[in-house]
C-alpha cells in the first residue's frame with residue numbers, strides 16, 4: 001500500500017439531471033479510468049478531474065423519467081485503475097457507507113484494468129448489502145464520438161435504480177455480471193468482460209432480460225462495511241521448471257500472510273520435484289494460507305483429483321474451487337483483515353460468502369451433511385421418456401446453489417422409487433396449476449379450470465406417495481420429504497398432504513426457525529376438514545408476502561411400512577351373492593318398499609304419461625309467461641297445510657261443474673227455439 005489513497009470530498013453530491021424527487025436516487029462516484037479521460041498534448045489518455053461530470057450534465061436523455069435522479073461525486077485525485085490499491089477500495093466503501101441511506105443505488109465509474117479486483121473486494125467489504133452497486137467504465141473515453149462509455153453509463157444508472165439487485169455488479173457492453181465472478185478478458189474489444197464460471201445476471205438487447213433466479217438474495221442482517229487492511233499476499237503463477245528457492249524468500253520474509261498459487265488445469269503442480277511440495281508445506285506450517293487456483297479461466301480446482309494435486313492437499317494447500325484469481329486474492333485479504341485465525345480463515349476461504357464460488361461446504365449446510373460425497377438427483381417433469389433437454393435456468397440454479405454431483409433425469413417420478421436405493425431426503429416441487437403466480441401472470445385465472453385442479457391434485461397425490469416411498473425412515477441424516485407447489489389451491493396443497501398422512505406412515509413437522517414467515521396451512525376450508533397438524537405447513541400469498549403464492553410442508557417418515565388402507569363399507573358386501581337360490585323368505589322380508597310419497601327418486605323414475613307431459617308443458621309455459629309473478633297464488637297460508645293439491649283439485653272440480661251447468665242451461669235455453677223451428681218446418685211441410 002505504497003501509493004497514497006484517493007479521497008472523496010464528501011460534501012453535497014452534485015445533481016446531474018432534472019426530475020422529480022419521486023424518482024429513485026442514484027449516486028454516481030467517479031474514481032477515474034478511460035471513461036472520463038481526455039487526450040493530453042502527447043496524445044496519451046489522462047484522467048481529467050471534472051471532465052466526466054461536465055459531459056454527464058450534457059446528456060439530455062438523463063432527464064427522462066426512465067432514469068433515476070442522479071447525483072455525482074468524484075475521487076480526488078481521479079486515477080487510472082492501474083494505480084488503484086486496497087486503500088482506494090476502502091475509500092469507495094466508506095463513501096457508500098456514508099451515503100447508504102440517502103440513495104437507492106450506486107454507480108462506480110472505474111478503469112477497466114482492475115475493475116474486477118475492485119468489484120470482488122467491494123463484494124466482500126459490503127456485508128449484507130441491500131442495494132445495487134454497479135461498476136462500469138469504458139474502453140473509449142466519453143469524449144470520443146463512437147464511445148462505448150455513454151451506453152455503459154446510462155445502462156449502469158438504470159440498473160442501479162433497481163430494487164431487486166442487492167449485490168456488487170459490473171455492467172459492461174450489454175451485460176450485467178456478478179462482480180466477484182467477472183474478469184477482464186479482452187484488452188481491445190468493447191466487450192471486454194466476462195464471467196467465465198457463472199452466467200450473466202442480465203442481458204440488454206431490445207429489452208432487458210434479468211435472470212432473477214441468479215441474483216443474490218436480499219440480506220437478512222444489518223449493512224456493515226469492513227475495511228481491507230491486510231495486503232501481504234503473494235500470487236505465484238507456476239510455470240514448468242521454475243526455481244523453488246524463491247519460496248524460502250517468501251517464508252523467511254516473515255511478512256507474507258497468504259499465497260495464491262495459480263496452478264495447472266484443475267489444480268496440478270509438479271510433485272516429483274519434492275522441493276516445491278516441501279516449500280508449500282513450509283508455508284502452511286508458518287501459518288500462511290495457501291490457496292490453489294487454476295490458470296484456466298473456466299472450470300474448477302479439484303485439488304485431490306490427481307495424485308500430483310493430492311500431494312499438495314495433504315500438505316494443507318486449500319482449493320479455490322471455481323473462484324477467479326481476483327476473487328481469491330480479495331477474499332483472502334478480506335478474511336485476513338477480519339482478524340480470523342489461520343484455521344478459521346482456511347475454513348471460510350472454502351465457503352461461499354457472496355456468490356463468488358460454488359463450494360460444496362456452503363451448500364451442505366442446509367442439508368446438514370458433513371461429507372462432500374452426496375448426490376443430488378433432479379427429476380424434470382418435462383416430457384418423461386423423451387430425450388433429456390436440460391433447461392439453461394436449471395444449470396444456472398445448480399450453479400447458484402453450489403450443488404455438485406448432480407444427476408438430472410426425466411424418468412417417470414411415480415416409478416422412480418423402484419429404481420433407486422432408499423434416499424435420505426426428497427424435495428418434491430410438484431407440477432401444479434401455478435395459481436400462485438397470479439400476481440405476475442393474471443392469465444392463470446382464465447387458463448386454468450376446475451379440471452386442471454382436479455387432475456393436478458391426482459398427480460400430486462401419486463407423486464407425493466412415490467416420494468415418501470423413496471425415503472428411508474431410518475435414515476440418520478434425514479427421512480424427510482418436503483412438498484411444495486406454487487399454487488394456493490387447497491386441492492393441490494392441504495388435500496394432497498392430508499392424503500399422504502392417511503396413506504403412509506408420515507407426520508408433519510415444523511420448519512426450522514429460518515422459515516419464520518408465511519401463514520399456517522389450513523386445517524379446515526369450507527366443507528373440507530384436514531388433519532390438525534396441517535397448521536405446520538406454510539402458505540405464502542402474493543399480496544401478503546410480496547412473492548409468488550406458494551405452499552410448503554415438511555414431512556418426516558416414521559416407518560417404511562405401508563399402512564393397510566381402511567376398507568370401504570362396500571367391500572363388506574362383496575361376498576353377497578344375488579342369485580335366485582338366495583331369495584329366502586327372510587331375505588325377501590328384508591326388502592324395503594319405497595312409499596311413493598317419500599321416495600321422490602322413485603316417483604321421479606315413474607314413467608310419465610302423455611297427460612303428465614302435457615301438464616308439465618303447460619306449467620312451464622305459465623311459468624315462462626310470468627303468470628305466477630303477475631297473479632301469485634293466493635294460498636300462502638294454505639301452503640302451511642300438507643299440500644295444496646287437494647284444494648286445487650276441488651277448485652278445478654267446482655269450476656268444471658259450473659261450466660257443465662252453464663252449458664246445460666244454455667242447451668236448455670236453446671232447445672225450445674230449435675223445437676219451434678222444427679215444428680214450424682213440419683207445419684209448413686204439412687201445409
Ligand SMILES: NC(=O)C[C@H](N)C(=O)O
Pocket residue numbers: 032033034035079080081082110111112113114137138139140
Ligand atoms: N479502459 C480503461 O479504463 C483502462 C484504463 N487504463 C484504466 O483501467 O483506468
